[in-house]
Ligand SMILES: Nc1ncnc2c1ncn2[C@@H]1O[C@H](COP(=O)(O)OP(=O)(O)OP(=O)(O)O)[C@@H](O)[C@H]1O
């Protein structure tokens with residue numbers, strides 16, 4: 001019997017998006033992790049002799065108006081942002097997978113009700129909704145995570161639901177049923193592995209959106225509290241330095257945010273292209 | 277002889293959903309279908325496209341939500357071999373996983389026993405151990421059908437419903453798979469409800485045949501008898517088409 005060509009196993013070959021996205025993302029994660037254990041200077045220690053310095057060999061990203069080293073603050077503060085993004089994607093993703101599999105597999109009334117709720121959530125521009133909710137609630141990492149996680153559920157629920165609805169009608173699911181597999185066995189063992197290829201890009205885009213959302217919310221002053229350091233919070237702090245002729249604070253923080261979301265979105269696009 | 281399946285006065289209709297522009301329609305697909313299938317027998321079901329063969333298979337397997345009449349099994353867990361092997365094999369799983377899953381569901385065997393059974397069955401369908409780690413996308417059409425047969429037979433069913441198991445394959449592979457099905461029947465004492473639109477294919481495998489036209493069984497009999505003395509004009513037509 002003729003053998004068919006075995007699929008190309010190297011996922012990076014010829015996939016420019018995946019290669020670049022993975023490289024940037026890995027670099028940014030290492031940059032952030034390093035910032036949690038070591039920074040060039042103490043990120044929160046003011047220095048009267050080094051206030052508002054421009055970038056130099058001693059302070060690559062310059063210093064803020066209290067004389068704190070911006071590179072150190074960014075390395076450290078990126079951890080808060082990444083932690084928020086991770087928790088948002090984790091909680092929103094798990095809830096989305098559960099809702100998407102149940103609605104996609106069973107359909108019917110449950111499907112109608114849950115998906116209408118998802119529609120309702122997405123009907124509002126999500127940042128605006130987050131702003132309103134956080135105006136009412138206390139600012140802080142925990143509340144940002146919960147609000148964003150809830151807002152992110154529909155995007156995961158939709159892709160998972162579509163895949164479950166498609167797979168449910170496939171013959172291998174009918175066969176599993178004939179062999180005596182129950183619905184939860186079918187959902188977990190038979191269908192879920194087929195959903196990873198569409199879930200992975202969604203997760204990557206989720207990280208992208210979560211970083212962006214944290215930055216926007218904290219920038220507008222309704223994200224993390226004043227005592228917590230995150231990329232968005234630093235962007236907020238840097239606003240008045242721009243006018244005082246010291247744009248590097250905003251620029252360097254902005255650069256780190258841009259690199260982070262660029263990495264995640266390239267990664268997402270690369271993962272998506274791998275499915276073709 | 278042991279009766280293994282009894283179907284009486286089976287009537288099935290599909291209701292197409294009404295829309296703003298189209299009235300709700302009820303289409304009768306199976307009309308007063310009755311037959312028996314005995315242990316060790318290979319019963320053919322032939323008929324043109326849309327005559328209701330797959331619907332009958334689904335009713336026998338208990339996959340239809342609604343039907344009138346009775347379908348009685350005298351054996352547990354009938355298995356099925358579908359027409360299109362590609363969608364019948366889970367693309368995310370390997371051959372080994374696909375064959376082990378039915379054994380896990382029945383849960384009677386420990387790991388070494390499962391492995392022994394999987395390897396034995398794989399050999400019986402003419403595949404070597406190296407196929408265990410392959411995904412369906414790395415198999416040819418004939419190999420897929422072999423894996424599907426192996427996964428169906430690994431739980432030792434007595435009744436197998438085969439819905440056009442060879443029509444997606446080219447002629448030489450068809451002959452191989454038909455030979456395999458005949459051999460498995462002899463070896464395991466299987467009964468087949470074997471569906472095809474091709475009289476020739478049915479002739480190669482079956483002892484008895486039912487001819488279905490527009491949801492009704494118009495003629496039943498021993499395969500030689502039907503071939504030599506077809507009574508119904510539609511049967512004659514099918515035989516002529518096969519030659
Ligand atoms: N799920 C369904 N809903 C509505 N109508 C259906 C459905 N499945 C089949 N039908 C209709 O029932 C009739 C019989 O279909 P069936 O699939 O049983 O035919 P078949 O003999 O297997 O045909 P083929 O040889 O093409 O596979 C057809 O007219 C078909 O359009």
Ligand SMILES: [Mg+2]
Nearest residue numbers: 329330331439
């Ligand atoms: Mg059919």
